[in-house]
Amino acid sequence: MIIGVGAGILVLAGVFGGLVLNAQRLGRAAEADYPPVGSFREVDGQRLHFVDSTPDGWRAGDPVVVFVHGASGNLRDPRLALEDSLAEGGWRRIYVDRPGHGYSERGGDDMYRPKRQAEVIAGLLEQLDIDRAVAVGHSWGGAVVAQMALVAPERVGGLVFLAPATHPWPGGVNWYYDATAAPVAGQVFAQAIAPTFASLVAPQAVKGVFEPEAAPRGYGEKIGLPLLFRPDTFRANAMDVAMLKEEVRAARPSYGRILQPAAIVTGDADTVVLPEIHSAGLARDLPNAWRVDLAGAGHMPHHTRTDEVLAEIGKVVDLVFPSAGRAVSEARADMKKAAGDPAAVSGLNDRVGPGE
Numbered sequence: 001m002i003i004g005v006g007a008g009i010l011v012l013a014g015v016f017g018g019l020v021l022n023a024q025r026l027g028r029a030a031e032a033d034y035p036p037v038g039s040f041r042e043v044d045g046q047r048l049h050f051v052d053s054t055p056d057g058w059r060a061g062d063p064v065v066v067f068v069h070g071a072s073g074n075l076r077d078p079r080l081a082l083e084d085s086l087a088e089g090g091w092r093r094i095y096v097d098r099p100g101h102g103y104s105e106r107g108g109d110d111m112y113r114p115k116r117q118a119e120v121i122a123g124l125l126e127q128l129d130i131d132r133a134v135a136v137g138h139s140w141g142g143a144v145v146a147q148m149a150l151v152a153p154e155r156v157g158g159l160v161f162l163a164p165a166t167h168p169w170p171g172g173v174n175w176y177y178d179a180t181a182a183p184v185a186g187q188v189f190a191q192a193i194a195p196t197f198a199s200l201v202a203p204q205a206v207k208g209v210f211e212p213e214a215a216p217r218g219y220g221e222k223i224g225l226p227l228l229f230r231p232d233t234f235r236a237n238a239m240d241v242a243m244l245k246e247e248v249r250a251a252r253p254s255y256g257r258i259l260q261p262a263a264i265v266t267g268d269a270d271t272v273v274l275p276e277i278h279s280a281g282l283a284r285d286l287p288n289a290w291r292v293d294l295a296g297a298g299h300m301p302h303h304t305r306t307d308e309v310l311a312e313i314g315k316v317v318d319l320v321f322p323s324a325g326r327a328v329s330e331a332r333a334d335m336k337k338a339a340g341d342p343a344a345v346s347g348l349n350d351r352v353g354p355g356e
Contacts, residue, residue, distance in 0.1 A: 023195040027230035034224030036103045037076070038095070043123040049103035050124060051075060053083065053093040063321045064130050065313065066094040068121065068148075070139030070165075071241050072205075074102030076223040078138060080216075081302040085310055090324070091317065094128070096121055098144065100236030102227060112239040114140075114247055118147035125155055134316050136160040138302060139273055140240060143248055146282075149258045157320035159262040159289075160313050163299045165273045167281035168249040173241050180238035190235035199229050212269050213297065213304040255285035261319045262289040263312040267297025267305070 038051035065086075067078040075095035086093055099117050100106035110116050121144065125133055135156050137145030142164025148156045172178070180186045180194050198205075202225060206215050216222070228234060264286075266279040275293065283291040292312055294305050302309045 019192040019196060023191060023229075023231050026195050026199060026226065030224070030226035030230060034076075034227055038103075040103075041124055041127050043127060044107065044120050046099065046105040046107040046120070047103075048099070048105070048120065048124050049075070049097040051079060051093075051095040052128065053087070053095075055087075055090050055092065058090060058092050060129070060131070061321075062324045063091040063317050064094065064125075064133040065091050065317065066096065066121070066125065066130075066133050066135050068096060068135065068137040068141035068144045069098060069101070070137075070141050070163075072225075072228055072237055073138075074098075074224060074227060076102070078136070078302060080219075080222050081300075081306060082310070085306060092130075094125070094130070094133070096124065098141070098240075100240070101233060102224075106232065106236050111236075112243045112247075114143035114244075114251070115147045115151065117144050118151050122148055122152035122155060125152070131155060132157045132320065134158040134160065134313065134320055136162065136313060137164065138162040139165050139299065140244065142166050142278070142282075143244065143251070146255065146258060147251065149260050149262075150254055153260070156260065158260050158316040159258070160309075160316055161262065161264045161266075161279070161282060162302050162309060163266055163270055163273050163275075164264065164278050164282060165244060166248055166255075167252060167278050168245050169274065169277050172245070177238045177241045180235050181242035186235060186238070190231045190238070194234050194238075195229040195231055198234060199226065202229075209272055209298070210300050210304065211271070211298050213300070215300075216303055219303075252281070252285065255282070256287065258286050259288060261316055262286050263316050264289055264291040265301055265309055265312050266291070266293055267299065267301050268293045269296055270299045272299040 036049055038049055040047050040049055067075070067082070069075055069077045075097045079095045083093065097104035099111045099120055107120065108116070133156060135145040135148050137143070139162070142161045143166050145159050145161070146166055149159055176194065176197070180190050182189070202220060206220055228237060262282070264279050264282050266275040268275060279291055283289055292308070294301055294308055297305050
């Protein structure tokens with residue numbers, strides 16, 4: 001009997017060790033295939049990875065837009081969706097890996113809190129001598145940019161929420177987030193089981209987050225999705241998701257103090273983050289917000305409805321940077337016109353504010 005038990009323990013230890021080694025192998029392969037694409041700054045004692053795309057001729061006081069990605073992602077996601085279009089204009093674009101994601105260090109044990117992540121990203125803007133910016137947040141990143149507006153109102157002049165997750169919802173989250181976020185067992189799950197499991201279900205997960213629309217071809221590879229399967233990144237992401245409900249529950253009473261102009265862009269077919277809870281809640285709670293519902297769009301409108309998203313970002317930029325913002329919008333419209341796209345020109349030239 002004792003020999004049998006001992007043999008069973010050895011087998012389990014071998015399986016566990018194999019899973020850990022496989023997770024480490026996946027992590028090394030991901031970092032080799034998807035190395036850092038930007039720069040690093042130390043903010044609040046931790047290194048942040050970011051891409052700073054500054055156009056020729058940009059001067060202090062010209063438009064700056066900072067992009068904050070959602071859960072299970074990194075800065076490559078908004079950059080993939082928007083950078084090619086934005087490169088035509090004169091906005092400075094800052095894409096940030098949230099703490100614990102991509103190549104940004106996680107920092108302290110409280111970094112699952114949107115407020116702490118907001119403080120760190122606002123600190124990055126300060127280090128970059130950016131006095132005024134429009135913050136764009138997708139999904140989980142929406143909770144972060146809401147906090148950026150509160151912790152650095154003098155620096156964050158306007159907001160764009162894309163399919164935001166900002167309000168408490170009925171029910172919980174998927175079981176594997178709770179399992180990975182657990183204090184002790186979560187470490188074991190993250191180090192051994194989660195990376196292998198997640199890599200197997202990733203294709204279906206990508207399909208689900210885009211439905212009812214289609215994901216761009218090669219989306220997972222283009223955003224470096226395997227970086228998520230590194231144990232520490234997977235656990236950071238799980239903690240973010242598992243803790244979010246209580247964080248936004250506590251944050252909701254403060255939303256009325258967000259006075260910046262804010263566009264809320266949501267797909268009416270989003271089943272990942274329900275618009276009737278989150279987007280409707282923001283439209284109700286924020287004094288100077290407007291909501292745009294995109295018919296038939298899912299949870300990734302920046303990829304599937306890029307023109308509509310850019311139009312709303314442009315409206316906020318025009319409000320925060322009245323002279324420079326409109327000049328950039330008109331320059332981009334001229335480029336579209338030269339390319340033979342009059343419909344896009346019409347959309348860009350109509351950026352005058354939330355009332356339209």
